[in-house]
Amino acid sequence: MDEMKEKLFYQPKNGYDLIDAKERLALEDYCRRYMAWLDASRTEREAVSQAIKLAEAAGFRPLDPAAGAIGPGQKVYWNNRGKGLLLAVGGKKPMAEGMVVQAAHVDSPRLDLKQRPLFEDSELGYLRTHYYGGVKKYQWTAIPLELHGVVALKDGSTVDVVIGREPSDPQLTVTDLLPHLAADQMQKTMAKGVEGEKLCILAGSVPYAGEGSDRVKLALMSILNDRYGITEADFISAELEAVPAFDVRELGLDRSMIGAYGQDDRVCAFAELAAILETDAPERTAVCILADKEEIGSVGVSGMRSQDFEWFVEKLCGGTCTAQDCFSNSFCVSADVTAALDPMYPEVSEKQNAARLNYGVGFCKYTGSRGKSGANDAPAELVAKLRRICDEAGVVWQMCELGKVDQGGGGTVAGFMADRDIDTIDAGVPVLSMHAPFEVTSKLDCYMTYKCMKAAYEAK
Numbered sequence: 001m002d003e004m005k006e007k008l009f010y011q012p013k014n015g016y017d018l019i020d021a022k023e024r025l026a027l028e029d030y031c032r033r034y035m036a037w038l039d040a041s042r043t044e045r046e047a048v049s050q051a052i053k054l055a056e057a058a059g060f061r062p063l064d065p066a067a068g069a070i071g072p073g074q075k076v077y078w079n080n081r082g083k084g085l086l087l088a089v090g091g092k093k094p095m096a097e098g099m100v101v102q103a104a105h106v107d108s109p110r111l112d113l114k115q116r117p118l119f120e121d122s123e124l125g126y127l128r129t130h131y132y133g134g135v136k137k138y139q140w141t142a143i144p145l146e147l148h149g150v151v152a153l154k155d156g157s158t159v160d161v162v163i164g165r166e167p168s169d170p171q172l173t174v175t176d177l178l179p180h181l182a183a184d185q186m187q188k189t190m191a192k193g194v195e196g197e198k199l200c201i202l203a204g205s206v207p208y209a210g211e212g213s214d215r216v217k218l219a220l221m222s223i224l225n226d227r228y229g230i231t232e233a234d235f236i237s238a239e240l241e242a243v244p245a246f247d248v249r250e251l252g253l254d255r256s257m258i259g260a261y262g263q264d265d266r267v268c269a270f271a272e273l274a275a276i277l278e279t280d281a282p283e284r285t286a287v288c289i290l291a292d293k294e295e296i297g298s299v300g301v302s303g304m305r306s307q308d309f310e311w312f313v314e315k316l317c318g319g320t321c322t323a324q325d326c327f328s329n330s331f332c333v334s335a336d337v338t339a340a341l342d343p344m345y346p347e348v349s350e351k352q353n354a355a356r357l358n359y360g361v362g363f364c365k366y367t368g369s370r371g372k373s374g375a376n377d378a379p380a381e382l383v384a385k386l387r388r389i390c391d392e393a394g395v396v397w398q399m400c401e402l403g404k405v406d407q408g409g410g411g412t413v414a415g416f417m418a419d420r421d422i423d424t425i426d427a428g429v430p431v432l433s434m435h436a437p438f439e440v441t442s443k444l445d446c447y448m449t450y451k452c453m454k455a456a457y458e459a460k
Contacts, residue, residue: 015358015396015444027447031258034270034446038260039248042165043148043241044292044302047106047266048085051273051290052077055087058277063088069095069318073281078312083107083292083302086312087276089457091285096321098329099313100457101287101422102276103304103413104269104336105294108262109133109435111140111174111199111242113147117235118203120217125204127172129242130196133295134410137194139436141176145201149240151230159228161238164245171245172201201242244437256443257357263439265294267446268335268428275453284330285316286457294336294413304413310420324421331382332424333456334414335449337441338362338400340430348408353401355430357441360396360448363387364426367402369409376414378425386425386456393455396448400430427452 005011019027037054041047055077063076070076070090077087084106091099111129119126131137146164153159164171176194177185185193207215208222224230230238244261251257258267269290276288293303301308313323341354355362365383368375390397402409417424429449432440 012356012359012398013396015360015448018396019444027443030274030447030450031443033274034267035248035250035258035260037270038262038266041106041266042146042243042262043110044083044107045150045239046148047269048079048082048290051085051106051269052079054273054277055085060087060277063312063315065315067315067318069320070285070316076316078308080292080302080306080308084306084308085288085290086309087273087288088312088316089276089279089282089286090316091282093284094320095285095313095317095326096329097284098326098331099285099287099316100282100459101289101330101332101417102272102335102453102456103289103291103332103417104272104334104428105265105291105298105304105413106269107133107292107295108243108264108266109135109295111145111201113149113235113238113240113242115236115238116232117240118217118220118232120214123205123207123216124202125216125220127201127203127242128197129199129201131199132241134435136190136436137196137199138176138190140199141174141194143173143437144171144245145173145242146245147172147240147242149238151228151234151238151240153230153234153237159230161228161240172203172242174199175202246438251440258441258443258446259438261437261439263429263441264337264431264434265335265428267431267441268337268449271429271446271450272333272335272453274450275457278454279457282457283460287313287316291413298413298416304416328421330422331385332414332417332422333386333453334376334412334417334424334426335428335453336412336414336426337428337431337434338364338426339402339434340432340440340442342432348403350401350404353399354403355398355400357430357432358444359398359430360445361390361427361452362398362400362430362445364400364402364428367409367411367414367426370406373409374411374415376412376418376424376426378414379423382423382425386427386452389455389459390452393451393458395451395455396444397427397452
């Protein structure tokens with residue numbers, strides 16, 4: 001009977017029971033590279049900048065829009081305003097026969113400074129914020145924060161701002177009530193316990209010498225002016241993000257996991273980036289997308305709804321076919337994370353269809369919420385294709401869904417790729433504590449996601 005079960009049942013296995021010592025070494029090497037990149041990529045701008053450095057070292061060059069169709073083995077990239085990145089390796093087959101596309105996003109939940117953020121209250125200086133993406137607001141209080149971003153000046157120049165990253169830098173925080181005085185706060189729901197307008201960053205307390213009002217605010221503005229040459233009016237044309245000041249760390253007594261901010265979705269972004277950097281002569285042109293704005297609906301010029309992708313593909317086609325002809329023969333892996341089963345909160349998952357840590361890259365046929373609302377719902381033929389590709393490449397994989405049917409749900413860029421007539425499926429790393437300031441992934445799942453992306457690019 002056991003033999004019959006083995007033949008007929010789908011029985012996922014823990015990946016550590018399926019890999020040998022040599023592959024465990026490869027796994028650790030890959031994760032070290034991923035952790036180093038993630039530590040240097042605290043924002044979408046920094047992720048793109050770090051990706052370009054790696055791409056250029058691997059032989060990629062900026063796309064020349066007038067150069068004509070991409071040639072076999074040619075490696076090009078297009079920097080979308082410093083917040084999105086498109087890379088391609090020319091395939092042996094013409095663009096009319098389609099591409100293998102992989103799309104991830106490099107933005108993550110955070111606290112954005114408002115355009116007029118600086119104020120003083122009771123002789124303490126604060127920075128007002130507007131949270132970005134889906135956050136549990138209470139998780140962003142009483143933790144160390146760093147400030148990253150750019151200030152665009154009226155003369156057209158920009159000033160890079162990084163405060164809190166270096167060990168010698170000061171860090172920032174959002175304060176919370178002490179338990180002794182929080183009786184009323186504790187009666188509120190978790191959603192209301194910390195209000196968005198109270199996510200104000202404590203920035204300083206020493207007043208500027210002399211008489212008058214707003215002396216702490218003046219002292220803080222003076223510090224920023226001395227260091228960056230900016231005035232308060234320059235905040236109006238700035239993009240400054242407060243992110244958790246946590247270094248990327250190995251997690252667990254056995255060092256089997258990775259703990260870090262921003263793994264949704266930079267863990268999948270690095271997987272597809274590492275895969276395309278190692279792709280030299282694919283059958284079909286390989287395209288890697290690192291998009292922005294997914295956490296707020298993929299909007300804007302750097303989001304996946306932008307026409308920048310169409311323009312890029314038109315240039316790759318170089319007049320040999322239309323982008324739409326190419327799209328209809330392409331397939332896309334929407335490389336995004338999925339929810340891992342958390343045994344501390346089993347009530348939100350249906351165990352038979354939930355992703356588990358160490359069971360490999362998660363294939364998510366559909367996302368959406370409740371009745372698959374907003375889902376891409378990948379075609380069965382594409383699911384079978386990815387199964388075959390991964391099995392032939394020795395990739396450990398699992399099928400999964402994003403929680404119980406009526407529990408909630410979420411979305412990715414998959415639907416926007418499908419809108420372009422590209423067959424698309426979600427596949428990515430299962431994550432614990434998703435969207436928290438410190439997210440958890442399995443090293444094995446990170447590595448198997450990279451193997452999946454590489455196998456997809458190399459597929460015949």
